[in-house]
Amino acid sequence: MRLVIPAPSSGDAIQMRDDKLIALIAESRTIMAQITDNPGKSIPILAAEQGRCRVRMMKIAKLACLDPDIVAAIVNGRQPLKLTPAKLLANELPLAWAEQKRTLGFG
Template sequence: MRLVIAAPTSERDIHMRDEKLIALIAEARTIMTQIVGNPDKSIPAVAAEQGRCRVRMMKVTKLTCLDPEIVTAIVEGRQPLKLTPGKLLAADLPIAWAEQKRALGFG
């Protein structure tokens, strides 16, 4: 007996979890928790205490404002194939979720 699995018919049908993207989103949430937990400290002060780069910390933190559907798609491995952690960090993310989806290649 053989199991035959049909090849994906388009890029949308390919599901590949990118553990680095998932880790980046987890890191963003961890950083935000640390910032919110220290309201009397600035982001550079929190970064210095943890030995982190404040610039990277601020870039990663913006990912906490991602559209929840984008986060779900990344966790499920349904993100566009061209979306990498570097591209996600470098993206100039709009506030509106629909615009975020367009900017990151989701539909």
């Protein structure tokens, strides 16, 4: 359950910074850097070396391809209220940024 506190005036947008979403985006960038820094290693090997689930690692790595506008909205707390880390990972995100926005509820 989330408590939504309205902005002081109707002209201001409601901002709800979700630190878990931001951490997920940061983790995706870290994983993608590990993948590119180790071209001779597959994701299952990297995951095993780190004691991580390879499936989850692959899902998180895909978030490195999020539309920069979506990333900016999440960092600034302007993401849709229903967007959670679980929902972000559960969706099979398209590569097209416009489709990503529609899939995640950005308009």
